[in-house]
Amino acid sequence: MPYNCRHCGGTFCADHRLPENHDCTGLQDWNDPQGVFDSGFDDSVNGGGGTSKASSLADKIPINTGAGGPLAYFRGNMTYTFLVLMWLTFAAQLVVRAAFDYELMQTLFVLRPYYPEYVWTWVTSVFAHGGLYHIVGNSIVIFFFGPLVERYVGSRNFAILFLVSGALAGLSQIAIQIVELNTITPLTGGVLGASGAALAILGVLTILNPDLKVYLYFILPVPIWVLAGGYAIFSIFFIGTGGGGNVAHMAHLVGLAIGLAYGQYIKQNRNVSAPNRLEFGGGGGPGGPGGRRRF
Structure with missing residues (x-):
């Protein structure tokens, strides 16, 4: 252990x-x-x-x-630090939008295909969210799964995983949108949300213990590999069909792939294993992060 x-x-x-x-x-x-x-x-x-x-x-x-x-x-507390930063960033979004305008809010917090050179949005977009339901969904997943991954990889590596997977997930999403620029104007398009990082966390746990029981919507117990596989299939389907509405499916897929790869690296190079169940409130957590939003 x-x-x-x-x-x-x-x-x-x-x-x-x-x-x-x-x-x-x-x-x-x-x-x-x-x-x-x-x-x-x-x-x-x-x-x-x-x-x-x-x-x-x-x-x-x-x-x-x-x-x-x-x-x-x-x-040992990077998970909760990131959660606090997410909610502070969400509050800052509301303040900037109310006190100034929507365009400034996007410039500060949204990673957009027309402005990839705004490098600060590579990070701020990970902590920003498109609405209350969006941030609550991601917060629940990070709260339950994040401490488990942080415990096994250490706080520093967890912070790197969170930031790198979140940024790369967002960049991969706007890469697709850049291809579609003929239908996107400078005032539309873009991505924000921590679900790429959340899926990376899910991917690590899937490799360390694929049979870890997760309570989908706090009710239905399913192995974590089923949840991860379902997200992968769901994302690939909508990427292939060009659908999915405002959900950034490429960001989800890239985040999950990074987590799976890092989990495999840990499993091969360290003698670690994840618990058989989550240890928060009697065990079990919700299924899947809230969708990373695209604008």
Whole structure:
């Protein structure tokens, strides 16, 4: 069973779960003049003198990244941090639209095929959403599934997975829209929402434990592989037929593919496994993220 270090955010086996048994960047902040943490068996860990590679790199960052620093809260809590950012971004969308205009809101938060050079929207569009139902659907999925993935890959890798999969999912969607530019004007088209990242999270869990029971709409228990496969088939069908309304099916498919690939990488390179059921409120979570919206 993997263990998550609360000091550096890494994931380790039982033999290396303690900070003194791996290159934990948090050790530099402990008052340990006598080398209490030095096990005597691992030269890579320095109790009183010397620094590890991880520590020397952390020293170059002008922020206290150690166990007691300002970033300590985020280790093990990136899922909830992203959820808060999603809702703050959604509130900012409403404020900007009400106080200024719809065009400014799109410029700040919507990834659009006419303006791919607005690189900030590669990230802001992941946290922005097209409506209350949209953000609630994605929030539920991330809340239930996100902590499981974060626990097994570590907070840093989870943050990278979330941001990269979300951005690439959005870019893949506008790539399709660019092909269709003859029917899209500068004031239409675009994509926003965290469902690409949510599908990536779903994909990781599908590989780690395909039989994980998920309660579809909190009622019907189905294996997570059925849910993931259903989303893949659903997305491929609508991409092929050009339908799907305002749902960004290519973003869903790309996010899921990234999650499946990363899950396979983890499974091949680490000895980890996911639980047989979700452990929130007696187990079970909802089925599938809210659709990533296209405009």
